[in-house]
Structures are given as C-alpha cells and as structure tokens.
Amino acid sequence: MPIIDYPDWLPLAQKASKNMTIDTGFQTDQPAVGPAIFQNQTDDLKVTWSLTWIFTSAEERAFQQWLRSPNYLNRGLNWFRMKVNLGGSGVQLQELHFTQMPVQTNITNGVVTWTGTVIANHLYNADDEFDDIIVELPPPWDSWLDIVVTGYPDGRDPESLPRVP
Numbered sequence: 001m002p003i004i005d006y007p008d009w010l011p012l013a014q015k016a017s018k019n020m021t022i023d024t025g026f027q028t029d030q031p032a033v034g035p036a037i038f039q040n041q042t043d044d045l046k047v048t049w050s051l052t053w054i055f056t057s058a059e060e061r062a063f064q065q066w067l068r069s070p071n072y073l074n075r076g077l078n079w080f081r082m083k084v085n086l087g088g089s090g091v092q093l094q095e096l097h098f099t100q101m102p103v104q105t106n107i108t109n110g111v112v113t114w115t116g117t118v119i120a121n122h123l124y125n126a127d128d129e130f131d132d133i134i135v136e137l138p139p140p141w142d143s144w145l146d147i148v149v150t151g152y153p154d155g156r157d158p159e160s161l162p163r164v165p
Contacts, residue, residue, distance in 0.1 A: 003095060004072050006082035010059055012091075013051035013084065020086070021048045022123065047123045048099065049084060053114045060104075060112035067102065076101045082118075089127045094120045 006012075025045050029037040055063055066072045073080060076098045083091045102116025127134055 001078050004066075004078050004080045006080055007062060007066060010063055010066075011053065011055065012082065013049070013053055019050055044121075045123075047094075047120045048117055049096075049120075050117050051102075051115065052105075053102075053116075055112045055114070057110050057112060060114070063114065064104075073098075086123075086125060089125050092124055092126060094124055095122070096120050 022045055025040065025042050027039045027041050029039070031037070053063065068075055072078070079095055079097045081093055081095055084094050084096075085091050096118040097120075099117045099119050102114050104112065105115050106113040
C-alpha cells in the first residue's frame, strides 16, 4: 500500500486539541512484599494522537476527498505522512494511519471541524540523536549544537563562542 502525503496547503491539526500517548514498553509487578519489579518488554512502541482539524468550507471539501478517494487515503485504508507538533521538538513529519474514520464534529458559519485518532508505529523525533546534549546542557547552552552544525544565523565569525544572553 502506498503512503500518501497530507496536502501541504491544508491546515495541520490544531495544537490545542492534540495530545500524544506513547505505549508503555515495560511490565510492572508489585508484589505484596518487597520492591516493585519492572521488566523491559519491547522498544517497539506505537504512538497515538487525538487530533482536531479546523477547516474553511473549501479546505474541508478537499480534506474529505483526500480521505475518501481511492486515489488518496481510500476511505482511511492507506497510511499517510503529515507533520505533527511534538512540543519542544517542534513540527516533525510522521507516518500515520487513522485508527477509525475521523468524524465531522461541527459546521458553523463556513468553519468545519473534524476530529480523529491517528497512530504511528514509530515516533520520528529529530532530537533523539542529540539526547545527551539536550539533557545535559541546560538552555541556552544546548543551542551550541545548532551553531556548531549550521553556524551563526547572523553570519558572524564561526570561531567565536556563544555568549549567555
């Protein structure tokens, strides 16, 4: 099955109505006597989001066709790529699938609202490879990574060190 791109001109899901749930990869046992026991089960964890989209009538028309058309999501059957805001990591492209067909929840004065739940079998987060720097260096020092990799945004001497604001 093909992976379909979410139309880049349609609005992304609204942050205010979005939450991310990550599976638990360990099992907990709390015996009557003694300490709790935690056992690793897997690192293959899916992620789900409850999403809300707010469209104009014209945008909603395109969203509905993208969702239903056999050329695109084929009534929600196909996986798709869409950017999702992960919070501090920013907007990241994810491979998603609807867990069930999304629902049109409101039509008011030309504004149409849809809600749905999507699942990703793998959470893509560009920050993962820089975990030590992000965790060990508090702001603003964590921004050194950006400067080391891409240089100063204002083009100043790349040999100069960043200063605390």
